[in-house]
Amino acid sequence: MRFVICTDVSADLQKVWANFNENLFQALAPPFPPINLLRFDGSLKNDEVHLELNFLLFKQVWISKITEQAAKENEIYFVDEGIKLPFFLGYWRHKHLMQALPEGGTRITDDITFEAPVKALSWLLFPALYLQFLYRKPVYKRYFK
Numbered sequence: 001m002r003f004v005i006c007t008d009v010s011a012d013l014q015k016v017w018a019n020f021n022e023n024l025f026q027a028l029a030p031p032f033p034p035i036n037l038l039r040f041d042g043s044l045k046n047d048e049v050h051l052e053l054n055f056l057l058f059k060q061v062w063i064s065k066i067t068e069q070a071a072k073e074n075e076i077y078f079v080d081e082g083i084k085l086p087f088f089l090g091y092w093r094h095k096h097l098m099q100a101l102p103e104g105g106t107r108i109t110d111d112i113t114f115e116a117p118v119k120a121l122s123w124l125l126f127p128a129l130y131l132q133f134l135y136r137k138p139v140y141k142r143y144f145k
Contacts, residue, residue: 001122002113003130007137009108009144013100016108016144017076020096025049028139030132043078043096045069053086060086064094074100088125091115108140 009016022040029035033053041047043066051062063084070077075098082092097109110133116122 001115001126002111003126003133004112005110005130005133005137007108007110007140008101008105009140010105011144012104013074013076013098013106016098016106017071019143020078020098024143027143028136030135042066043069045078048083049080062086064092088116088121089114090117106144110136 011019020043022037025040026037033055036052036054037050038052038061039048039050041049045066045068047066049064053060053062061084062082064080065083066078067081068077068079077095077097079093079095081094082089085092091114093113095109095111097107097111099107099109101107112129112133114122114125114129116125
């Protein structure tokens with residue numbers, strides 16, 4: 001399954017890219033499940049991010065690796081892919097795309113592709129995952145004022 005969420009912010013592309021860091025990652029974390037950030041290398045190729053998700057009755061580890069990263073004059077992106085995922089996910093790919101807007105500011109695009117181990121579970125996960133990424137829109141706007 002795939003979904004895409006775009007957010008326009010007033011900061012220029014270089015400022016957005018420079019602040020795509022651990023502080024932003026923490027700010028973007030949704031209220032549930034609480035996330036314990038175990039490791040954050042950055043957003044360059046071969047960097048890793050290790051999380052522990054706390055679902056109250058159980059915890060799950062999530063490890064993602066940056067598999068692609070590139071920069072052009074008006075566009076910067078990186079892709080994280082899940083290498084160790086919670087039991088309810090079988091595949092995860094998240095492209096973070098930042099594009100300079102002609103009128104100023106930057107468009108941040110979260111392009112997520114995921115699959116659960118069982119297709120029916122993907123449909124059940126879709127609304128929860130979509131809402132967790134929709135939660136990022138106002139956070140991005142505040143963060144990049």
